[in-house]
Amino acid sequence: MGTRELEDLISSLSVELSSSDYGGPSPRDQAIEEVGELGPQVVPALISRLEALLADTADHREKLAEVVDAWDIWYDEMDSLTADHGLGDHERHLTIRSEDLPSPDEVRRYRDPSRLKQGLVVALHRLGDERAGAVLADALRDPVCVHRAALALRDIRSDQAVPFLLDAATLVDPDGMGFPEVVAALLARGR
Template identity: 50%
Template sequence: MADDLDELIERLAYWRTSDDGYDSPSPRHRAIDALRERGPEVVPVLAGRLRELLAEIDENRRRADAVQRAWDAWYDEADRLRGEHGLGVDISRYSTISDESLPQPVDFTDPYDLRQGIIEALHRIGDERAAPALVAALGDRACVNTAARALRDVHSDQAVPALLDAAALVEPDRDLLNAFEHYGITLAQARRRFEAETSPQGRLHLMALLERLPDDGTGRPDPAENRGPWPTSPSTTGTRSRGGRPSTRSTRSMTRRPTGWPSAWRTRPRPKSYASRSSPPPTAAHPGTTSNSSAASPGSKAPSPEREPSNPC
């Protein structure tokens, strides 16, 4: 029985219909109908599975952030050392971060479809015991709209602060606005949440929400309030903008941000010195020969200098 229930839950990930046409039910909808026939005892199992998936997403996000921070530190140190010693110098002797210590990204498949299917199943069943799991799903950017839609029918007293936090994650759409109306969230509440937000992207999302909520006399913030300087957040100081204030890193450094390159791409190639080549520089032609440089052949392009490979990610 338990194996059968687990199989039904896994089918919730398959939302596509068959080749018979769009009128045929998808495996997800057939699984939802089967779960509803089993009764409310499936709700704790579904809610527990949803919490497990949300925990996996959070753990993978933490690991990805750790990988990103390690590579950011490696690139920042490389940029600094090249500025101090020049491009033609082997900076590995000065580096404090070895290439071998750089972590590689963990292979992770986002169970997006399964999370969406479980939320839809909990919504269709309509048991209020699913409310805490649905509120937790509001913290996942990919699940905000689906969870907000479900919380209109599965009421939760804890939904208001979670909906306000979710509004900082995504641009407001119909499902989120309908949930705000259902729970009676006012412009004053949304403005207080806007004033407490520290991330530029979150403030933009909340500003868009404030423009679409009915006026209750509180007044909307001036768009100039959405410009810097941003409040300092200890968890984001000195890092890329991932829900925090803008980074202080240079534009040149920010243009190369792999989430773990293959080992073959780790060491950036250094320009070769023409003094070490058997042939002279391309701007000087051999006596009695025709140079391929732009000086000898008007209209032709000069050989481009060696550049590092583009980011494959």
């Protein structure tokens, strides 16, 4: 299989529509079937793609947090100065001047490739290759991947998974969809 065909196959993992929407297997179902047929040789490419997507998402969250923090500081200081001194020009007293505030436009443009990340996790789970353990553990940090990554880590052994599973258990909603899978994956480590 060539690089272009593999990229097309990986792209098909993002189509999450059900079989009933297609009158047969969905593009994701077909892609997962093909990945299963290709076997272990595609694992490094799937791992690499998921690692890159997780890194991009983490980078976006970091940028978003920086933008939000800067604007929160600016608003808090402006509110405090206005409360203490009334309306007026308070720019020279601000930690972050108005013209230095980061633009929220960059973080607004980001489109989380959640369906592709989930499709990659499902495909790696299907392959069951232990080389995917580290990236599946890392996927537990991504809220859209927790459920499927925890399911995968119940079946795929990874020495690195336990700390990530413990972190995920503290972050996910105990009544949410991912929590039982995180707990089950932790319990599977005890066997």
